[in-house]
Amino acid sequence: MNLSTDYKITWCPGCPNHMILESSKRAFNSLIKKGYKKNDFVIVAGIGCHGKIFDYLNLSGFYGLHGRALASAFGIKIGNPNLKVVCYAGDGDTYSEGMEHFIHACRNNSDMTLIVHDNQSFSLTTGQITPTSQLGFKSKIEPNGNEIHPLNPIKLALVSGASFVARCDARNIEHTAKIIKEAIEHKGFAFVEILQTCIIFNPSLDHARKYMYKVDNGSNMKRAMKLADEWDYATRNGRIPIGVLYKHTRQTFEEKHDVLVSLMKKKVGWKG
Amino acid sequence: MKVIINILIGGQAGQGINKVSKIISSIVAKKGYYTFNYRDYPSLIRGGHNFNILTISDERINSYTNKIDFILALDIDTTKIHENKLNRNCIVLNFQSFIGLGRNTNVALAGALIKLLGIEKQDLLNEIKKEFGTKEAEHAAEKGYDSQGSIIKYHLKKLKNKINILDGSEGVAIGAVNSGLNVYFAYPMTPATPLMNDLARKVLVIQPESEIAVINAALGASFAGAKVMIGTSGGGFDLMTEGLSFQGMSEVPLVVYLASRPGPSTGVPTYSGQSDLNIALRGGHGEFPRVVVAPGDPVECIEKTNESFYLAEKFKCLSIILSDKHLAEGEYGSDSKPNRSIKFSVARKIPGEGLVRATSYEHDKYGNTTEDSVIVKKNNEARLLKYSKIKKEVKKFEMIKVHGKKNSKNLVIGFGSTKGVILDAIKDLDYKFLQVLYLMPMSSRIKKEIQKAKKVVLVENNLTGQLGRLIRERTGIQIEKRILKYDGRPFLADELRKELGKI
Numbered sequence: 001m002n003l004s005t006d007y008k009i010t011w012c013p014g015c016p017n018h019m020i021l022e023s024s025k026r027a028f029n030s031l032i033k034k035g036y037k038k039n040d041f042v043i044v045a046g047i048g049c050h051g052k053i054f055d056y057l058n059l060s061g062f063y064g065l066h067g068r069a070l071a072s073a074f075g076i077k078i079g080n081p082n083l084k085v086v087c088y089a090g091d092g093d094t095y096s097e098g099m100e101h102f103i104h105a106c107r108n109n110s111d112m113t114l115i116v117h118d119n120q121s122f123s124l125t126t127g128q129i130t131p132t133s134q135l136g137f138k139s140k141i142e143p144n145g146n147e148i149h150p151l152n153p154i155k156l157a158l159v160s161g162a163s164f165v166a167r168c169d170a171r172n173i174e175h176t177a178k179i180i181k182e183a184i185e186h187k188g189f190a191f192v193e194i195l196q197t198c199i200i201f202n203p204s205l206d207h208a209r210k211y212m213y214k215v216d217n218g219s220n221m222k223r224a225m226k227l228a229d230e231w232d233y234a235t236r237n238g239r240i241p242i243g244v245l246y247k248h249t250r251q252t253f254e255e256k257h258d259v260l261v262s263l264m265k266k267k268v269g270w271k272g
Numbered sequence: 273m274k275v276i277i278n279i280l281i282g283g284q285a286g287q288g289i290n291k292v293s294k295i296i297s298s299i300v301a302k303k304g305y306y307t308f309n310y311r312d313y314p315s316l317i318r319g320g321h322n323f324n325i326l327t328i329s330d331e332r333i334n335s336y337t338n339k340i341d342f343i344l345a346l347d348i349d350t351t352k353i354h355e356n357k358l359n360r361n362c363i364v365l366n367f368q369s370f371i372g373l374g375r376n377t378n379v380a381l382a383g384a385l386i387k388l389l390g391i392e393k394q395d396l397l398n399e400i401k402k403e404f405g406t407k408e409a410e411h412a413a414e415k416g417y418d419s420q421g422s423i424i425k426y427h428l429k430k431l432k433n434k435i436n437i438l439d440g441s442e443g444v445a446i447g448a449v450n451s452g453l454n455v456y457f458a459y460p461m462t463p464a465t466p467l468m469n470d471l472a473r474k475v476l477v478i479q480p481e482s483e484i485a486v487i488n489a490a491l492g493a494s495f496a497g498a499k500v501m502i503g504t505s506g507g508g509f510d511l512m513t514e515g516l517s518f519q520g521m522s523e524v525p526l527v528v529y530l531a532s533r534p535g536p537s538t539g540v541p542t543y544s545g546q547s548d549l550n551i552a553l554r555g556g557h558g559e560f561p562r563v564v565v566a567p568g569d570p571v572e573c574i575e576k577t578n579e580s581f582y583l584a585e586k587f588k589c590l591s592i593i594l595s596d597k598h599l600a601e602g603e604y605g606s607d608s609k610p611n612r613s614i615k616f617s618v619a620r621k622i623p624g625e626g627l628v629r630a631t632s633y634e635h636d637k638y639g640n641t642t643e644d645s646v647i648v649k650k651n652n653e654a655r656l657l658k659y660s661k662i663k664k665e666v667k668k669f670e671m672i673k674v675h676g677k678k679n680s681k682n683l684v685i686g687f688g689s690t691k692g693v694i695l696d697a698i699k700d701l702d703y704k705f706l707q708v709l710y711l712m713p714m715s716s717r718i719k720k721e722i723q724k725a726k727k728v729v730l731v732e733n734n735l736t737g738q739l740g741r742l743i744r745e746r747t748g749i750q751i752e753k754r755i756l757k758y759d760g761r762p763f764l765a766d767e768l769r770k771e772l773g774k775i
Contacts, residue, residue, distance in 0.1 A: 065518050
């Protein structure tokens with residue numbers, strides 16, 4: 001199914017966002033082939049370069065506020081628990097402005113997917129640091145380089161209770177498509193961190209791609225924490241495991257509320 | 273008015289003061305008496321000093337006074353603290369007469385009072401059974417009742433009135449449920465929390481991580497086809513304002529309940545004031561239409577909440593219901609009944625039914641992001657046009673009410689929770705009262721009423737006269753005579769009457 005729109009794509013030529021878009025289309029298409037209906041999907045986007053995906057994917061969508069995409073995605077799920085909600089957000093969006101929603105989304109385990117385009121910089125606002133920018137990253141406002149230690153979103157998601165935690169390489173379209181599909185099919189909150197470079201403001205990550213390696217799916221928290229520790233966001237040292245680092249099933253937010261369970265059984269929203 | 277009885281019930285938080293006022297008001301309401309219960313409490317859970325003033329009357333009563341006929345004291349401090357409020361023949365019912373009843377001391381005091389009001393013991397016991405269902409409580413009630421021997425101060429005969437007791441929060445809840453509310457999103461904040469607690473017994477209530485999450489989640493749920501409402505007080509409303517603006521752009525229907533407290537900032541959380549009209553009218557960046565209503569009693573809460581839902585859905589707009597602590601927690605025993613509620617369904621296309629898009633960006637008719645100057649201009653004009661359509665539609669509803677002496681040349685103007693006290697204060701005075709229920713859009717009749725009057729007095733529970741400012745903005749008329757109260761306490765009827773006398 002053609003999920004493209006005729007909207008002119010304005011990402012920089014060569015930006016890995018094009019590849020995330022392609023991976024997403026492949027993931028949605030393979031789910032549609034499996035029997036999901038196009039109308040079952042709702043995409044949500046935050047504000048930043050990533051958010052433009054709202055205009056490029058021919059699906060129902062909700063283009064939210066900066067930092068708040070995840071809160072709106074949570075609401076859409078409550079507004080109709082039968083929808084498959086896929087939320088796109090940036091690293092500034094998720095880990096800076098919207099951090100509260102990230103942690104609570106992991107706790108809540110609402111049945112939806114969060115895809116973070118982590119390019120370790122605020123790029124649409126021309127290259128300021130985000131909470132995942134490496135030490136020493138130079139920007140207009142940090143001429144001496146970033147001195148604030150970045151956070152590790154994978155570890156944060158794990159300790160916050162996310163039931164599906166994955167990492168992808170944006171440039172690996174096939175692998176990313178497979179992981180996105182698996183994330184959407186996961187029952188519970190699925191977090192997919194896609195590492196990408198910003199080819200204009202923070203291109204350093206491309207040098208680290210050679211340290212990326214695929215791991216098998218795992219459901220062991222100790223293993224996941226160890227894998228999460230391998231790559232140091234601050235120094236850019238270490239091997240970078242990609243794949244589903246952790247996955248287990250537990251009761252979803254929606255399953256805790258009888259009234260939502262009954263909507264799911266009847267396969268209807270509140271409107272009836 | 274033959275009967276007017278003011279009862280002050282005081283003690284520490286946790287001693288069951290609200291139970292006492294509830295028992296008494298339920299019993300007298302069943303006898304056909306009107307009641308008003310004012311609650312005064314600091315922001316703490318146990319200890320401190322709380323008090324309620326319950327007024328009972330055979331005529332409609334909508335406010336309280338500081339002239340107390342009975343004190344029910346659950347601790348030593350109560351009588352001392354309220355010494356200056358006592359009428360000459362005030363009767364003190366003291367907890368010390370009921371040592372040994374423990375947690376049921378409050379019930380005994382209620383029982384004693386019921387006896388003094390000349391009400392049958394069986395009426396008391398029936399109420400206690402319903403409210404507590406324990407032998408201990410019944411025993412305490414009986415002990416209290418019998419403690420007064422043969423003393424009877426009043427003979428409250430049965431009247432024909434059908435009285436229903438509601439507070440403003442319950443009114444909003446009824447209006448919302450009548451409108452088909454599916455999900456209420458809120459973060460706890462006094463004085464909006466009573467609505468949250470009440471709705472949790474009736475619909476799905478979700479408590480997200482912050483007010484910012486509340487409004488963004490609610491917009492998502494509304495987009496997906498649910499009828500939603502959110503609620504908060506001043507600081508929480510501030511956090512929501514970016515979301516209000518998002519509503520303006522995305523045109524996803526949203527109803528907001530704003531129960532204000534005296535500000536600025538954390539302010540005076542458990543007390544009352546009307547200082548948030550300005551932000552209700554103007555909160556959120558950019559220019560977009562909205563509806564702001566201010567009901568003045570619980571029955572109007574039912575009606576205006578229903579209208580707010582109807583308008584939000586019909587025009588895909590923002591509706592704000594303005595209340596405050598006094599209205600939200602004031603308990604009105606009244607015989608008035610709400611208008612029949614408007615029924616409506618979600619008619620717009622929702623996700624699952626087809627391709628639906630909502631966005632915070634300026635957008636073309638497909639929902640695609642645009643920066644095109646022609647579309648930007650056109651969309652701004654469309655938002656203005658929408659407001660003019662709302663203006664036309666709301667004419668169907670009571671946007672203002674005129675109370676009191678209809679031909680009087682003396683006019684009092686107010687909105688929201690001051691309704692009750694203004695009504696009580698101008699009783700028998702040569703005044704009429706213009707109550708503004710729709711703050712946005714505003715009725716064109718306001719200007720005519722002001723022009724007809726010789727003397728115009730603005731009454732507001734705030735420092736700067738925010739309704740006065742709005743009227744000046746809309747009519748060009750500056751109301752010079754103002755009675756403003758901003759100590760965190762609502763007006764008292766006798767106090768307001770005195771102030772009106774000075775003007």
